[in-house]
Amino acid sequence: MKKNRLHRDDPIRTEPIRDWEQLFRKPGAADSLRPENVNGSEEVPNESEANDHPWDDAVSHAVDLGYRIIEDQISQGKRIAEEISERTNPATSVGSDVSDFVRRLLQFNTDLGTTCLEFVDSLTRSAEFSQNLSNLVDDGIASAGNHNARDESHETARHNVPIDVVSMQPARVSLELHNNVAIDSICVHGLFDLDPSVPPLTDVAFINSEEDQGYVLNIRVPPDQPTGTYAGVVTDSKTNQPRGTLSVRISQEIKSGK
Amino acid sequence: MVAAVTSDIIPDLLREYGNVTRDALVGYLPSDQPQQRYLYDLIADYPQRGGKMMRPSLCIATARAFGADLDDALHTAVSIELLHNACLIHDDIEDDSEERRGRPTLHMLHGVPLAINAGDSLSLLSLRPLLQNKKTIGPRLAMRILEETERMARESAEGQAMELGWRWDNETDLDDEDYLLMVLKKTCWLATIYPSRVGAIIGSRDNVDLDAFDRFGFFLGAAFQIQDDLLNLVGDKSYGKELNGDILEGKRTLMLIRLLRLSNSEQRKRLVGILKLPRSERTGIQVRWIRKMMDEYDCINYARKFAHGLAGAASHEYTKIYSDLPDSRDKLFIEGLVTWVFERT
Numbered sequence: 142m143k144k145n146r147l148h149r150d151d152p153i154r155t156e157p158i159r160d161w162e163q164l165f166r167k168p169g170a171a172d173s174l175r176p177e178n179v180n181g182s183e184e185v186p187n188e189s190e191a192n193d194h195p196w197d198d199a200v201s202h203a204v205d206l207g208y209r210i211i212e213d214q215i216s217q218g219k220r221i222a223e224e225i226s227e228r229t230n231p232a233t234s235v236g237s238d239v240s241d242f243v244r245r246l247l248q249f250n251t252d253l254g255t256t257c258l259e260f261v262d263s264l265t266r267s268a269e270f271s272q273n274l275s276n277l278v279d280d281g282i283a284s285a286g287n288h289n290a291r292d293e294s295h296e297t298a299r300h301n302v303p304i305d306v307v308s309m310q311p312a313r314v315s316l317e318l319h320n321n322v323a324i325d326s327i328c329v330h331g332l333f334d335l336d337p338s339v340p341p342l343t344d345v346a347f348i349n350s351e352e353d354q355g356y357v358l359n360i361r362v363p364p365d366q367p368t369g370t371y372a373g374v375v376t377d378s379k380t381n382q383p384r385g386t387l388s389v390r391i392s393q394e395i396k397s398g399k
Numbered sequence: 400m401v402a403a404v405t406s407d408i409i410p411d412l413l414r415e416y417g418n419v420t421r422d423a424l425v426g427y428l429p430s431d432q433p434q435q436r437y438l439y440d441l442i443a444d445y446p447q448r449g450g451k452m453m454r455p456s457l458c459i460a461t462a463r464a465f466g467a468d469l470d471d472a473l474h475t476a477v478s479i480e481l482l483h484n485a486c487l488i489h490d491d492i493e494d495d496s497e498e499r500r501g502r503p504t505l506h507m508l509h510g511v512p513l514a515i516n517a518g519d520s521l522s523l524l525s526l527r528p529l530l531q532n533k534k535t536i537g538p539r540l541a542m543r544i545l546e547e548t549e550r551m552a553r554e555s556a557e558g559q560a561m562e563l564g565w566r567w568d569n570e571t572d573l574d575d576e577d578y579l580l581m582v583l584k585k586t587c588w589l590a591t592i593y594p595s596r597v598g599a600i601i602g603s604r605d606n607v608d609l610d611a612f613d614r615f616g617f618f619l620g621a622a623f624q625i626q627d628d629l630l631n632l633v634g635d636k637s638y639g640k641e642l643n644g645d646i647l648e649g650k651r652t653l654m655l656i657r658l659l660r661l662s663n664s665e666q667r668k669r670l671v672g673i674l675k676l677p678r679s680e681r682t683g684i685q686v687r688w689i690r691k692m693m694d695e696y697d698c699i700n701y702a703r704k705f706a707h708g709l710a711g712a713a714s715h716e717y718t719k720i721y722s723d724l725p726d727s728r729d730k731l732f733i734e735g736l737v738t739w740v741f742e743r744t
Contacts, residue, residue, distance in 0.1 A: 199701050200708030202575070207709055210579050211617040215610050218550075 303353050308362035310391050316358060318375060318385035324356045325349070328378045329387050332371035342371045342389060360389060368392055409739045412732045416459045417452030419469065420476045427477065427527055441509055441517035442524065445484040448500040451743075453623075455480045457736065458594035460729040461612075464721065465602025471536050472601050474528040475544055479594055481525035486555070486589065488518035493563060494648050495678055536601055543605055544597050551593040558585025565651050569675045571667075573656045575705070579621060581651070587620030611720045618713035623740045625706040628652040630743065632690065632699060646686045649674045653705060654698040658689070661696045706741070713737045 302324065306312050318327075324347065332342040344361035368391045375385035428443045429435075455476030462472035490496070491504040492511055498504060506514035529548060532541035561581040565573065595612040631645045632654065645652055662670060670692070673685045693699055714737050721730050 199704035200711070203705040203708035204712045206576055206579055207618055207621065207712055208614075210576065210583060211614050214583060214617070215613050218613070 302347070302356060302358055303350075304358045304360065306360045306362070306389075308360070308366075308391070309364045310362060310366065310368070311393075312360070312362055313390045313392070314358075314360065315388045315390075316375075316385065317387075319383075322375075322384045323377065323379075326377050326379045327375050327384050329373050329375055332373040332387060332389055334367070334369045334371050336369070339367050339369060341373075342366065345373070345387070358387075362389070362391060366391060408728055408731050409735045412460060412728060413452055413456050416456040416469075416476070417450075419473065420452060420455040420459070420480055421446070423473050423528075424477045424480055427481065427524060437509075437513055438517060438520060441505060441513060442521050444505055444508075444517075445487055445499065446480065448502060450480075450484075450500060452480065453736070454483055454590055454594050457591060457733065458598040460732045461595050461598025462602040464724055464727055464729040464733065465599060465607070467602040472598060474531045474535060475597050475601065476594075478525045478528040478548070479589075479597075481521055481528070482552075483589060485518050485521035485525060488514055488521065490559075492518075493559070494650070496644065496648070498644075540600060540605060543600055547593060547597050547600065551588045554584045554588040558583070558588070561585065562651060566649050569649075569671070570651070571659050571671050571674065573651060574660065575653065575656065578651065578653050578656050582621050582624045583617055586624040587617045590616075590623060591620035592616030611716060615713055615716035615720060618709045618716060619737060619740070622706045622709040622713060622737070625653055625702050625709070626740050626743065628654065629699065629702055629706070632693070643686050643690055646689050647681055648678055649681075653702045654693050655689075657698040657701055658693050658696055661698075662692060666692060710737050710740060 302316065302318075304314050304316065306314060327347055329345045329347075332345055333339075334341070342360065342362060344359075344363075346359050347356050348359050349355070350357045370388055370390045372386060372388040374383050375387055376382065377384050424446055428446070429439045432439050458476045458479055459469060459472045463469060487499060488505050491499055492506045492514055496504050497507055504514075505517060509517075526548075529541065529545055532544055558581050562585055564570070565581075592613055593616075595616045596609050599607050599609060599612055628645060628650075631652075632643060634642065646655070659667060659670060670689065673681060673689065676685075714734070717734055717737065721733065724730060
């Protein structure tokens, strides 16, 4: 059976319609543009009226509705995109980003500093580390020939050997011990001045003291001991090997505080 | 003679781009795996059944119309087709459909649990080609396409939720605007808007205003969907799904919404009562009555004209986008899709 061909009337327009809003209008909108309706009330047909002209109205209704929906969708998409952009665009959030970066940097430094201090603290509480550090420093000082540059308290702390000096005159003590010294077997036989005629300091001994819970270096300086520097070798009493040096400097300058 | 040219160019390019996409897609389907029987064979089923390949072809053609190489758009085209097939598996379960592309649906063959799992896997598999984009079009464009994919997936899920929700609540107070909004989200984003947008991003290196592609894709996709729904009522066996299946499923098509608004109170009461029933309790007599009522109220013709109007707007938007680009087969293909929508059987 031969199908009937669809025939449409020739279009009224004589040139392309460029104005899209004029091309697709709401049903009946075209009527309002007719001369007889321009000054009158504009009536938009209801659905039952629309059904009287189904071919025209279904098409224009679809296009009009379609544009409204897709324009709403595009606007919605742009709003969402702007929101996302504001959250992610560095240009709009540089202030908060920088402050956040600085805050995190400070926090990092604080954390790192705390960690370092805790690390150093734990090291200084380690007897083995203290001993090694002491020897390392002592070696450096010895190589520089500066045997007399440290005070009493410094020595005590470095060796963990308390030094007890009994002297009417100001005295500065320097104790240097080698690595792995057995503190219970070392001794000092006497501290001598460079001038052989000056009497040595002989009341020098490492004594195990219950009060100090360990060995203490006791030095007693006679009241009439001449000023000068007295030095001696710390030796291991079992092997007779040198284990360090001890010097005591008696000086009037120290007394006067100069 | 545009019509004469496009009548050949549409099937030609659908075949050409479809074959290229399908060949590349096969490379993403795992084979000889321990779970081959229960997963990977199921994943490969729908893609191997054919299909029109309109979505990947639109993506490739858009990219090429803007000057890109085919290979630049191929990964994205494969991803689109994989995701489309994943959605079909889940759609068939949600709609309780029995046929897809002339054969039983996946859940009819293997059961709902395995079909759901295959759909999930296919969805995730569709991400892999998008990651490959980094090598072909660079990380910036690859990232842009991932952003577009996230938007498309969200819009599609919202549209599907709208339609399923309407059926769940037996919503009968709907109008054409509700329908178009649902179709915009459920169909147009994956079928036409997303392929157009990502194709334009690839072809122009993300240097073109994408709003016009939203309009073109929406009008084309909506016309496509209405025609698809019409074919479900008036199509032949080559359509691939059971005739009047949409009525049986209670699907809120433009024709059904029209019927609900035009029918008298007694007819409407009966109609609402039928739609309230579970699918399994709807009878052939009830389906045929609804179909007859659609003819009585001229719902078919109304929907057809509605679709023609949308197609006209799609043509208008096409001109706004493509008039300044050099002539090419791809331009003719995209233009021809507007009329091809109605030439399908």
